[in-house]
Amino acid sequence: MSLLLGAFTIGLILALLALGVYISFRLFNFPDVTAEGSITLGAASTAALLVAGAHPVLATVVGTLAGAAAGTMTGLLHTRFKINGLLAGILVMTALYSINLHVMGKSNVPLLTEATVFTAAEAAGLALNQGNPDINVLGWRVRAGEAGMLVGALLFALLITAVVNWFFRTELGTAMRATGDNPQMIRALGVNVESHVTLGLALSNGLVALAGSLLAQYQGFADVQMGIGMLVWGLASVIIGEALIGHSRLGLLLLGAVMGSVLFRLLVAIALRWGLNPNDLKLITALFVLAALVAPTWLRSVRKPKATGHA
Amino acid sequence: MLEIQRISKTFHPGTPNEVAALRQVSLTLESGEFLVIIGTNGSGKSTLLNAVAGTFLTDSGSIVLDKHDVTKWREHRRASLIGRVFQNPFSGTAPSMSIMENLALAARRGMPRTLGLLPGRTLREAIRTRVRSLNMGLEDRLENAIGSLSGGQRQALTLLMATWRKPKLLLLDEHTAALDPKSADQVLRLGGEIIEKEKLTTLMVTHSMTQAITFGTRIIMMHRGAVLHDLRGVEKQRARVDDLLGRFEAIRRREQLDAGTAEMLRRQYV
Numbered sequence: 001m002s003l004l005l006g007a008f009t010i011g012l013i014l015a016l017l018a019l020g021v022y023i024s025f026r027l028f029n030f031p032d033v034t035a036e037g038s039i040t041l042g043a044a045s046t047a048a049l050l051v052a053g054a055h056p057v058l059a060t061v062v063g064t065l066a067g068a069a070a071g072t073m074t075g076l077l078h079t080r081f082k083i084n085g086l087l088a089g090i091l092v093m094t095a096l097y098s099i100n101l102h103v104m105g106k107s108n109v110p111l112l113t114e115a116t117v118f119t120a121a122e123a124a125g126l127a128l129n130q131g132n133p134d135i136n137v138l139g140w141r142v143r144a145g146e147a148g149m150l151v152g153a154l155l156f157a158l159l160i161t162a163v164v165n166w167f168f169r170t171e172l173g174t175a176m177r178a179t180g181d182n183p184q185m186i187r188a189l190g191v192n193v194e195s196h197v198t199l200g201l202a203l204s205n206g207l208v209a210l211a212g213s214l215l216a217q218y219q220g221f222a223d224v225q226m227g228i229g230m231l232v233w234g235l236a237s238v239i240i241g242e243a244l245i246g247h248s249r250l251g252l253l254l255l256g257a258v259m260g261s262v263l264f265r266l267l268v269a270i271a272l273r274w275g276l277n278p279n280d281l282k283l284i285t286a287l288f289v290l291a292a293l294v295a296p297t298w299l300r301s302v303r304k305p306k307a308t309g310h311a
Numbered sequence: 312m313l314e315i316q317r318i319s320k321t322f323h324p325g326t327p328n329e330v331a332a333l334r335q336v337s338l339t340l341e342s343g344e345f346l347v348i349i350g351t352n353g354s355g356k357s358t359l360l361n362a363v364a365g366t367f368l369t370d371s372g373s374i375v376l377d378k379h380d381v382t383k384w385r386e387h388r389r390a391s392l393i394g395r396v397f398q399n400p401f402s403g404t405a406p407s408m409s410i411m412e413n414l415a416l417a418a419r420r421g422m423p424r425t426l427g428l429l430p431g432r433t434l435r436e437a438i439r440t441r442v443r444s445l446n447m448g449l450e451d452r453l454e455n456a457i458g459s460l461s462g463g464q465r466q467a468l469t470l471l472m473a474t475w476r477k478p479k480l481l482l483l484d485e486h487t488a489a490l491d492p493k494s495a496d497q498v499l500r501l502g503g504e505i506i507e508k509e510k511l512t513t514l515m516v517t518h519s520m521t522q523a524i525t526f527g528t529r530i531i532m533m534h535r536g537a538v539l540h541d542l543r544g545v546e547k548q549r550a551r552v553d554d555l556l557g558r559f560e561a562i563r564r565r566e567q568l569d570a571g572t573a574e575m576l577r578r579q580y581v
Binding site for chain 2: 166167169170171172174175177178181182184185186187188189190191193194248
C-alpha cells in the first residue's frame with residue numbers, strides 16, 4: 001500500500017512536469033529538451049537553499065523561477081538568434097548540467113533532516129488524524145503522514161492545473177496559444193510572436209522546475225542525473241492523458257495530462273513490482289512514446305486500404 | 312492616409328538570385344480610396360503589399376500611414392493600423408482554436424493583451440451577432456475548431472477579423488484566388504460590403520481583370536517592380552477588361568520588341 005501511495009504522490013508531482021511539457025510540446029509545437037535540465041535545476045536550487053536553511057516555500061519558489069529563467073534562455077536563443085528549437089534546448093540543457101553541479105556543489109545533495117514542504121504536509125496529515133499514525137481506508141492501513149503528502153500533492157496539482165487553465169483563457173494566454181497555432185495570423189493581429197514564444201517556454205520550464213523542486217523534497221535528495229529521460233516521461237503522460245480524455249477542450253486536456261502522469265507512474269510501479277528490470281525503464285518509456293506517436297498514422301493507413309490502380 | 316515614397320526592395324542582393332522586386336515605388340492613397348493592384352507574375356504587386364504590412368523592411372524610401380512613419384516598424388506593430396487577409400485561407404486563422412476564440416483575438420488587434428478572460432460576455436454576444444449576419448450557419452458552431460471549416464468560410468471569417476476593429480488600411484492579397492468560384496464570389500461581395508459601409512481605405516491585389524474593373528475606385532498596373540499605369544476617377548470607371556488586357560499586351564509587345572531589337576543589333580555588330 002505504501003508503494004502505491006508513493007507512486008500516486010510522485011505521479012502527482014510529475015504532473016507538473018507533464019503540464020510543462022504539454023505547454024511546450026502541444027501548445028507551442030516545440031519539443032523543448034531544456035526540460036531535462038530545468039527539472040534538475042529546480043531540484044538543485046531548492047536543495048541547496050534548504051541545506052542553507054531557507055524556508056521551504058521560498059526554496060520552492062526560487063527553484064521554479066530558476067527553471068523559468070532557463071526556459072527564457074532557450075526562448076531567446078531560438079527567437080533572437082534563430083537557432084533551431086531542438087538545438088537551442090540541447091545547448092541550454094548541456095549548460096545547465098554544469099550549472100546544476102555548481103549550484104549543489106556536488107553531484108548529490110541529500111535532504112534527510114531538512115524541513116520541506118512535504119514535512120509540513122506530513123505533519124498536517126498526522127494532525128488531522130489526531131496524532132494517530134495510521135488511518136483505516138476501506139480496510140487498508142495507511143500511514144497518516146503519507147496520506148497527508150498525497151492529499152497535499154493532489155490539491156496542489158489541481159490548483160496549478162486550474163491556474164494554467166485560467167491563464168491560457170485570458171487575453172494574453174489565448175494570444176500565446178494562437179502563437180503556437182498560427183504565428184502568421186497572430187502577428188497580423190499585432191502580437192509579438194518572438195516574445196510570446198519566449199514567455200511560453202519560461203512558463204513551461206517554470207512548471208518543470210517546480211516539479212523538480214517538489215520531487216527533490218519528496219524523495220529527500222537532489223541528483224544531477226535526475227533529469228535524464230524526463231522529457232520523454234512528460235510526453236508519455238501527455239499522450240496517455242490525451243487518450244484518456246479524447247476531447248479538445250483545453251481544461252480537460254490539462255487535467256488529462258495530470259491523470260496521464262499518475263497513471264503512467266502507477267503502471268511503472270506495478271511493472272517494477274512484477275520484476276521489470278529498472279535499467280529497462282527508459283527504453284520501455286521511449287518505445288511507448290514511439291508507439292503512441294506512430295500508431296495513429298499507422299492505424300489510419302491500415303484501416304484505409306490504399307486506392308491504387310483504377311480510379 | 313497612406314504615403315509611400317520611393318521604396319525599393321532587392322531580395323538576395325549580391326547573389327545569382329538577386330531580384331529587384333520593388334524599384335522606387337511611390338504611391339499616395341487618400342482616405343477611403345479602394346485601390347486595386349494588378350500586374351503580371353513577379354511584377355511586385357504582392358511585394359508592395361507585404362512592404363506596407365511590414366513583412367520585411369524596405370531597403371530605401373519611406374512609408375507613412377495615418378501620419379505615423381511606419382518605415383522602421385516591425386510587422387506586429389504595424390498591425391495596430393492594418394487589417395489583413397492573405398491569399399491562403401489557412402493563413403488568417405488559428406486552425407485548432409474555435410471560431411469564437413479567433414474572432415475574440417481579432418477584436419483585440421493591436422491592443423495590449425491583458426489578464427482579463429477572453430472573450431467577455433459582451434464580446435461573445437457581438438461575435439454571435441456578426442457571425443450570424445454572414446448567413447453561413449456558423450453561429451451554431453462558434454465553439455468548433457476553425458480548422459474544420461471550408462476555405463471560403465475561413466476566408467469570410469478572416470475578413471470579419473481583419474475589419475473587426477476598423478483598420479486605417481485594409482490589405483487584401485489575392486484573397487479569393489484559392490477559393491472555388493462560388494465562395495470567391497461570396498467573399499468578394501462580403502468584402503465589398505464591409506469596405507463600403509466602413510469607408511475603409513483598401514489595397515487589393517488581384518490577378519482577375521474582372522475583379523479589378525468591378526471593385527475599387529482606382530487601379531494601378533505594376534510591371535517589374537514599378538507602377539506602369541494609374542487609372543482613377545472617370546478613367547477607372549470607363550475601364551473594361553479588354554482595355555486592361557490591351558495594356559498588358561502592349562507591355563508584352565514592347566518587351567519582345569526590346570529583345571528583338573537587341574538580337575538585331577547583336578547580329579549586325581557582334
